[in-house]
Amino acid sequence: MWESKNIETNTIHGGKKSQGEHGPLSTPIYQTSTFVFEDVQQGADRFAGEAQGHIYSRLGNPTVDELEARMAVLEETESAAAFGSGMGAVSAAIFALLKAGDHLITSHRLYGCTFALFNHQLPALGIQVSFVDLADAQAVRAAIQPNTKVIYGETPINPCLTVINLDSIAAIGQEHGIITVIDNTFMSPILQRPATHGIDLVLHSATKYLNGHGDVVAGILCGPSALIDHIKMTTRKDMGAVMSPHDAWLVIRGLKTLHLRVQRHSENAQLVAEHLQDHSAIEKVYYPGLPDHPGYRLLSTQMHGAGGVMAFELKCSFEQAVAFINQLKMCKRAVSLGDAETLIQHPASMTHSTYAPEELAEAGISRTLIRLAVGLENAEDIMADLDQALASIL
Numbered sequence: 281m282w283e284s285k286n287i288e289t290n291t292i293h294g295g296k297k298s299q300g301e302h303g304p305l306s307t308p309i310y311q312t313s314t315f316v317f318e319d320v321q322q323g324a325d326r327f328a329g330e331a332q333g334h335i336y337s338r339l340g341n342p343t344v345d346e347l348e349a350r351m352a353v354l355e356e357t358e359s360a361a362a363f364g365s366g367m368g369a370v371s372a373a374i375f376a377l378l379k380a381g382d383h384l385i386t387s388h389r390l391y392g393c394t395f396a397l398f399n400h401q402l403p404a405l406g407i408q409v410s411f412v413d414l415a416d417a418q419a420v421r422a423a424i425q426p427n428t429k430v431i432y433g434e435t436p437i438n439p440c441l442t443v444i445n446l447d448s449i450a451a452i453g454q455e456h457g458i459i460t461v462i463d464n465t466f467m468s469p470i471l472q473r474p475a476t477h478g479i480d481l482v483l484h485s486a487t488k489y490l491n492g493h494g495d496v497v498a499g500i501l502c503g504p505s506a507l508i509d510h511i512k513m514t515t516r517k518d519m520g521a522v523m524s525p526h527d528a529w530l531v532i533r534g535l536k537t538l539h540l541r542v543q544r545h546s547e548n549a550q551l552v553a554e555h556l557q558d559h560s561a562i563e564k565v566y567y568p569g570l571p572d573h574p575g576y577r578l579l580s581t582q583m584h585g586a587g588g589v590m591a592f593e594l595k596c597s598f599e600q601a602v603a604f605i606n607q608l609k610m611c612k613r614a615v616s617l618g619d620a621e622t623l624i625q626h627p628a629s630m631t632h633s634t635y636a637p638e639e640l641a642e643a644g645i646s647r648t649l650i651r652l653a654v655g656l657e658n659a660e661d662i663m664a665d666l667d668q669a670l671a672s673i674l
Contacts, residue, residue: 283353287470288539294353297346309529310342339517343525347532348500351490354469354535355482355502361512362500362528366465366485367393368521369499373481374398374430376515377459380406383428387414387444389437389643391463392627396634398432415574417448424456434463435472436575439591439627439651440644441566443575446582450478459507465489466617470542471585481507488618489588491534492541496527541656545588545618548662549654553590555663561670563593563648588654589617591627598647600673601626605650607669610661617653622662624652 283294296307315334317323325331334340348360363369374397378384386398388411398409410423414433431453435444446462453460461481462474468489474482484490486498499521501511516522546569553567568575569586579586594601605613605624614623615630625631628640628647635643654662 287354290350290353291470291535291538295346295349295351297349307343307346307529307532309525310337311525312341313337337525338520338522340512341525341528343532344523344528347523347528350532350535351469351484351500351502354473355464355475356469356473357475357482357502358505359508360500360502361508361516362486362498362523362531363516364499364521364523364527365497366483366487366499367397369483369485369501370394370463371397372511372515372519372521373461373483373501374402374432375519376511377430377461378402378407381427382430383408383410383425384430384432385410385412385414385420385423385428385458386432387411387434387437387442388639389440389442389645390434391438392632392634394434394463395632395639399634399639414444414449415442417445417452420449420452424452424458428456428458430459430461432461432463434466435474436466436568436587436589438466438589439632439649441466441568441573441575441589441591443568443573443578443583445578446472446474446477446479450474453480454478466587466589467583468538468542468587468618470539471546471587472583475502477582480504486531487616489538489542489545490618491531492538492618492620493530493534494616494619494621496530496534498523498527498531500531541618541620542585542588544656545654546585548656548659549588549590550586551659552652552654552662552666553586556590556592556666559667559670561595561674563595566591566593589651590654591649591651593646594648594650594673596648596673601648601650604669604673607672608665609668610657610665611652611669619653620656622653622655622657622665624650627651 351360412419462479463483465485481503484500550569557565567590611622615625
């Protein structure tokens with residue numbers, strides 16, 4: 281296994297293991313559900329944890345193992361665990377760390393399904409949840425209770441791109457013995473590595489930038505070996521949200537071009553954000569790469585770029601906002617991000633439809649807010665398509 285100090289090299293070589301006598305350049309897909317033991321004793325030793333080796337692909341698989349090793353290198357953590365979806369990773373982490381009577385602090389803005397899990401499922405199981413502004417350190421400190429076990433956040437936050445100060449959140453967690461979890465999906469390890477700021481667990485929807493081709497649903501958790509091993513042997517094993525070997529291979533393939541893709545996504549997004557900022561049909565653009573964005577000051581301290589996702593508020597009615605989205609020709613109406621194609625969606629009726637109207641208002645998600653995941657096309661073509669659709673609401 282060979283590693284570099286440069287992440288561009290590590291996306292290709294970092295964490296890659298020797299592939300045995302045949303020496304394939306591409307990681308093999310170990311498309312098997314189970315593994316053969318030489319004898320009963322070997323099987324017993326592996327089940328007892330007294331011998332290395334694979335047992336059953338829900339517990340571990342060589343292709344998935346390599347993806348986990350690669351992600352640990354990229355996020356600069358000791359270990360990683362792969363899951364069958366981003367929400368599988370969220371759920372496995374939360375249920376491994378919290379039980380009835382415990383308390384979670386999180387943001388009032390979150391990905392819609394994460395919000396639904398925290399707002400509906402956790403309270404039903406006796407877990408308390410406080411929704412606060414994680415960008416406000418005083419608000420986070422004020423929310424801490426004796427039973428607080430986890431602080432969970434996204435940065436930038438979906439969909440309005442609020443940026444959280446990772447050093448501040450990590451310091452609060454360490455001071456009070458609280459585990460911190462950050463969803464790093466929007467940035468990828470190319471642009472941000474939360475563990476280097478003291479965050480305990482780093483989460484990704486690997487569906488997005490890590491894979492980058494729109495053909496996988498997957499999740500990743502990166503963190504200390506003790507925490508990751510605990511999650512693997514409890515909630516991942518017993519709840520079963522595991523990644524398939526083929527999906528792991530597809531994400532490994534995506535990692536090889538991650539640094540090139542993220543750079544182009546970010547360059548395009550910067551141009552599009554600057555263009556939209558001056559458009560008469562747009563009230564406000566939310567993008568950390570713009571100097572008037574509150575998160576802009578953190579670009580030089582915790583981020584290596586502003587990423588490929590932005591949101592913008594239209595100066596129009598809800599009906600006109602719908603007409604704008606429907607008028608687009610090249611940009612695709614879809615709810616993911618990190619794909620080669622530019623994707624656009626309406627958070628209030630799509631990704632954040634789990635929010636009640638009053639919850640949307642509290643989170644600052646209006647009916648005329650649009651989220652744009654800028655793709656890899658020529659930036660001029662993206663802007664031209666947006667302009668022709670915006671003309672319909674002027």
